[in-house]
Amino acid sequence: MPLECTRAAPPKAMADESGVTDEELFLLVREGDPEGRALTQLVKRHESGLYGLLVHLTGGDVNRADDLFQETFLRAVRAARTFDPQRSFRTWLMSIAVNLVRDEARRRKVLNEVALQSGEERAALQVETPERTPAQSAERNDEAWRVRASLLKLTLKEREVVLLHFFQGLTLAEAADALTVPLGTVKSRLHGALTRLKGILEP
Amino acid sequence: MMREDELTPQERELGEALGRLPRPIPPADLTARTVARVRAEGSRQPGSAEPKAPTRVWWQRPITSPIARAAAAIVLVAALVLVTAPRTSERIGVFFSHLLGERNTEKLDLFVDRVLIAIGPANIQPENPHPPRAPRANGPHTTAPGASARV
Numbered sequence: 001m002p003l004e005c006t007r008a009a010p011p012k013a014m015a016d017e018s019g020v021t022d023e024e025l026f027l028l029v030r031e032g033d034p035e036g037r038a039l040t041q042l043v044k045r046h047e048s049g050l051y052g053l054l055v056h057l058t059g060g061d062v063n064r065a066d067d068l069f070q071e072t073f074l075r076a077v078r079a080a081r082t083f084d085p086q087r088s089f090r091t092w093l094m095s096i097a098v099n100l101v102r103d104e105a106r107r108r109k110v111l112n113e114v115a116l117q118s119g120e121e122r123a124a125l126q127v128e129t130p131e132r133t134p135a136q137s138a139e140r141n142d143e144a145w146r147v148r149a150s151l152l153k154l155t156l157k158e159r160e161v162v163l164l165h166f167f168q169g170l171t172l173a174e175a176a177d178a179l180t181v182p183l184g185t186v187k188s189r190l191h192g193a194l195t196r197l198k199g200i201l202e203p
Numbered sequence: 204m205m206r207e208d209e210l211t212p213q214e215r216e217l218g219e220a221l222g223r224l225p226r227p228i229p230p231a232d233l234t235a236r237t238v239a240r241v242r243a244e245g246s247r248q249p250g251s252a253e254p255k256a257p258t259r260v261w262w263q264r265p266i267t268s269p270i271a272r273a274a275a276a277i278v279l280v281a282a283l284v285l286v287t288a289p290r291t292s293e294r295i296g297v298f299f300s301h302l303l304g305e306r307n308t309e310k311l312d313l314f315v316d317r318v319l320i321a322i323g324p325a326n327i328q329p330e331n332p333h334p335p336r337a338p339r340a341n342g343p344h345t346t347a348p349g350a351s352a353r354v
Contacts, residue, residue, distance in 0.1 A: 036238050043234045051229040063264055066230060070237045077241050147220050166221035194214045201217070 022046075022089035030080040043073060046090070049168060050097060056163050057101045059152050068104065072097045087177075094168065095178040098160050105156055150200040158193035161186055230259070 022045065028038035050072065054065035075096050076083075083092060151159055164175040165186075176186045210218065266272050285291045300308040 036242055039241060040234060040238050043237050047229050047234055048226060051233065052224075052226045055227040056224060061267055062227065063259075063267060065227075066233065066259070069229075069233060070240050073237050073241055074244055077244070143220055144223065144225050147224060151221075151224075162221060166218045167224055169222075194210075194217055197217055198213060 023085050026076075026080070026083060026089050027085060029077060030083065039073075039077070042089075046093060049090075050093065053094065053163055053168055054097060054101065056148070056151065056167060057098070057156075057159060058104075060148065064104070068097065068100050071100055075100065088174065091170065091174045091178045094164060094170065095180065098164075098178060101160075102156065146201060147197075150197050153200050154193055154196060158189055158196065161189045162193045162197070165190060 020041075022042060025038045025042045025045075029042065033039055047069075051065055051069050054068045054072075055062055058064045058068070072093065076093055079096075083089070151162070154162065160179060161175055164170045164178055165172060170178060172183060172186050172190070176183045179186065266275055286295065296308070299311075303311065
């Protein structure tokens with residue numbers, strides 16, 4: 001089957017009921033946005049997706065994800081002049097976030113050693129899902145827990161590409177854009193990551 | 204290198220599982236804190252110190268550092284050991300009596316005693332689990348009521 005079909009499918013250019021796209025909102029932010037409305041709207045739109053990505057990239061560390069989330073928007077606003085409106089804002093934002101995680105991981109050098117988080121953090125990672133029977137929920141939670149645990153065994157680069165494509169729903173081309181690597185590299189990293197994940201999940 | 208547009212059914216399943224990963228719920232005030240931080244940065248004078256990130260207060264943040272976790276465990280165990288050592292607990296008692304005053308300490312002491320008595324093992328077990336057997340009427344070792352068993 002085509003690779004692109006396997007991703008969750010969020011919209012490419014995000015726009016809510018107002019019909020204003022991310023790019024237009026960010027241009028407003030760039031021009032000043034004295035009351036901060038455009039910025040608030042933009043942050044709200046990406047809050048869930050970006051925060052989720054950061055939580056999974058940091059191995060479930062919600063506090064680091066919280067700090068990195070703020071830092072991502074701070075960097076985006078600082079670098080607003082360099083933003084090309086022809087480019088997808090979402091991809092650009094993901095690119096900043098991934099770079100920040102890499103920088104932070106380089107500083108800490110412990111990303112892969114982060115233990116699975118304690119119960120309280122596991123509780124913070126409750127799934128936002130429609131109603132299910134308790135058995136279905138338990139099965140899903142167990143699956144999610146196993147997948148999360150195996151994600152931690154991947155290298156950061158593998159994790160990035162897997163999360164951007166399957167979790168964030170970016171196309172391979174968008175993921176390549178966000179990671180600033182050629183499309184072929186993204187494909188080979190994805191293939192390598194999936195092979196390793198299979199090996200980890202089926203010992 | 205992977206095949207251009209193909210995924211094996213297993214890889215597809217794995218991809219779907221990854222897509223179903225939990226969507227962590229962001230803290231309620233994350234947007235507000237982010238906007239506040241970005242706006243504070245915007246109003247900052249060039250060359251001035253960078254504003255500190257408005258994070259959650261320290262006591263609301265879970266302990267994530269393994270070293271800090273171990274230290275917290277050691278502190279808890281040490282506290283328990285100190286409290287159970289008779290000499291130290293006495294010293295603690297004296298300290299509290301200085302702090303709260305003799306009368307209040309006495310009240311507190313009484314209260315703790317009552318709680319301990321209420322939930323203590325004495326109240327859980329039956330009052331007299333092994334009642335003495337009634338003496339046999341014409342047994343060889345029977346003694347008259349009130350008389351000493353010893354001769």
